[in-house]
Amino acid sequence: xxxxxxxxxxxxxxxxxxxxxxxxxxQSAVSRNLAxxxxxxxxxxxxxxxxxxxxxxxxxxxxxxxxSGTEFTLTxxxxxxxxxxxxxxxxxxxxxxxxxxxGTKVQIK
Amino acid sequence: QVHLVQSGGGVVKPGGSLGLxxxxxxxxxxxxxxxxxxxxxxxxLEWVALVSSxxxxxxxxxxxxxxxxxxxxxxxxxxxxxxxxxxAEDTAVYFCARAGSKLAxxxxxxxGQGSLVTVSS
Numbered sequence: 001x002x003x004x005x006x007x008x009x010x011x012x013x014x015x016x017x018x019x020x021x022x023x024x025x026x027q028s029a030v031s032r033n034l035a036x037x038x039x040x041x042x043x044x045x046x047x048x049x050x051x052x053x054x055x056x057x058x059x060x061x062x063x064x065x066x067x068s069g070t071e072f073t074l075t076x077x078x079x080x081x082x083x084x085x086x087x088x089x090x091x092x093x094x095x096x097x098x099x100x101x102x103g104t105k106v107q108i109k
Numbered sequence: 110q111v112h113l114v115q116s117g118g119g120v121v122k123p124g125g126s127l128g129l130x131x132x133x134x135x136x137x138x139x140x141x142x143x144x145x146x147x148x149x150x151x152x153x154l155e156w157v158a159l160v161s162s163x164x165x166x167x168x169x170x171x172x173x174x175x176x177x178x179x180x181x182x183x184x185x186x187x188x189x190x191x192x193x194x195x196x197a198e199d200t201a202v203y204f205c206a207r208a209g210s211k212l213a214x215x216x217x218x219x220x221g222q223g224s225l226v227t228v229s230s
Contacts, residue, residue: 035209037154039154044204044220044221044222044223045204045220047209047216047217047218050209050214050216050218056218057218088154090216090217092214092215092216095159095168095215096156096170097156097168097171098144098156099156100154101153102153103153103154
C-alpha cells in the first residue's frame with residue numbers, strides 16, 4: 001500500500017497570500033498519477049487537479065499542481081476567501097487500495 | 110450534466126447490515142468504473158471499493174473484504190454497496206464517485222451527496 005503524507009496538517013494564511021501544500025508518497029511508483037481535491041465543511045470533495053498538474057474542468061487558474069514520483073505540490077497563487085477548506089491528495093498509480101493523504105486544512109490567519 | 114444521487118444509510122446495530130444505492134444520470138453509465146469512498150466523522154477520505162464499467166471486476170480495501178459487496182446494474186444506471194457485519198469502525202459518510210477517465214485512471218471527478226451510516230447499539 002502506498003501511504004500518502006500531506007504537510008502541513010494545518011496552514012493559517014491571509015487572503016491574497018500564495019499557498020503551497022505538499023504531498024509525499026511512500027514509494028516512487030506513483031509516477032504522475034496524483035490528484036488533488038478540495039473539501040469544504042459539509043460538502044462533497046471537489047476535484048481540482050489530476051495527472052499531477054492538469055486542472056479539472058472549471059477550476060480557476062490560481063490552482064496549479066506539480067511534481068512526479070514521490071513529491072507533489074499544490075499551489076494557490078493568491079488565496080481567495082472561498083479557498084479556505086481542506087485539501088487532499090490521492091494516488092491512483094498502484095491499487096488496490098487507492099489512497100488519500102490525511103489532508104491539509106487551510107484556515108484564515 | 111452529471112448527477113450521482115445516493116439513497117440508503119441510517120443507523121444500524123453492530124453486526125447488522127445496510128445497503129446503499131447511487132443513481133447516475135447525465136453520462137454513459139456503462140462506460141465508467143464507479144467507486145465508494147467513505148469519511149469517518151472528522152476524519153479524512155478512505156477509498157472503499159471499485160467496480161469496473163462492465164461489473165465484472167471488483168476490488169476492496171482490506172478492512173471491508175468479505176463484508177461489503179459492490180455491484181452495479183447498467184440497465185438501471187445504479188451502483189450499490191451492500192454492507193454486512195458492520196462494526197463501529199464503519200461509521201462514516203459514504204460517497205459514490207465516478208472515475209474521471211474511461212481508462213484505469215482512478216481519480217474521481219463526480220461525487221454523490223453522501224450517505225451517513227452510523228453503527229451503534
